[in-house]
Amino acid sequence: MSPIIIVVSSETPAQQNERRSYAGLASHESYAAALRRLRPGIELDAVSCLETGSLPDLARHDGIVFAGSPIQMHEDSAEARAAVRFMAQVFQAGVPAFGSCAGLQIAAVAAGGATGPRQPGAEVAFARDITRTEAGTRHPMLDGRPATWTAPAMHSSVVTRLPAGASSLAANPDTPIEAAEIRHGRGTFWGVQYHPELSLTEIAASTVHQSDDVIDQGLARDRRDVEAMAARLRDLDAAPTRVDIAWQLGLNAEIALFDRRMREIANFLNAVQAGALRPL
Known part of the structure; x- marks a missing residue:
């Protein structure tokens, strides 16, 4: 139950x-x-x-x-x-x-x-x-x-x-x-x-929403960098066994x-x- x-x-x-x-x-x-x-x-x-x-x-x-x-x-x-x-x-x-x-x-x-x-x-x-x-x-x-x-x-x-x-x-x-x-x-x-x-899609959305803070912390050069990372996160969320995307992001199955x-x-x-x- x-x-x-x-x-x-x-x-x-x-x-x-x-x-x-x-x-x-x-x-x-x-x-x-x-x-x-x-x-x-x-x-x-x-x-x-x-x-x-x-x-x-x-x-x-x-x-x-x-x-x-x-x-x-x-x-x-x-x-x-x-x-x-x-x-x-x-x-x-x-x-x-x-x-x-x-x-x-x-x-x-x-x-x-x-x-x-x-x-x-x-x-x-x-x-x-x-x-x-x-x-x-x-x-x-x-x-x-x-x-x-x-x-x-x-x-x-x-x-x-x-x-x-x-x-x-x-x-x-x-x-x-x-x-x-x-x-x-x-x-x-x-x-x-x-x-x-x-989900990784939600993390992508939150990261883009806080792009200015991400850039101010030196974690990305500009908004294009943030959006490119968010796109890879969305792709991994849609296909969580894509080891190529996980490798590029430094992630593994524990999060994917x-x-x-x-x-x-x-x-x-x-x-x-x-x-x-x-x-x-």
Whole structure:
């Protein structure tokens, strides 16, 4: 029997519409589409952690998934405060949760950790050389991952300090926490700084949308360079076994193939179905 999952948005309505304009779907809608592809028949509900004062009825839900967004959790904004209040309720309820990118940052801050701007700048398109920590070598969220891998990514801030009761599971040279488990209150949260749920076509769209930032960071000479890379990404997404394109981009099957790209999310759903993440 498929689990019943809440998909949480932390985008404002304006941010949702902006993402729809260049990527086709808001972040929570994209996440829901990936979950349905991964688990046909899965039952999903949607809620915004910015617009609701309380959680929906959790009695019929098996887990909660947080989509990414441009929210900056190190800024004292109404959106950041609302996200923390929402996540605090999730921890108190004891419902297992998973988050990508901003989802990890929301959980970290809500449990007492901290976030800040990433140095030397945004992690664009890919998080490369993600490597397990000692704790990550035996953690079920990373089951099936090789020692080092590449994943879709698009973020300008990172978790700078994990809260008490948390474990860093993976890192790369420029991002100190790429994956983590956070235990707080009655809840268990698994999260990644990258985006397993994003297709290469979505990464291409986001990269083109942020062309100016990509060029300013010296990652491309001009917009033509960005668009050429985006075209190769779209081609690889359409034909994920094209080893020539993967080689040109420095990628492999861990990111090109849907089932392997979604491994952390699949492991979370498996753990939820097994009841492994519920409070004792």
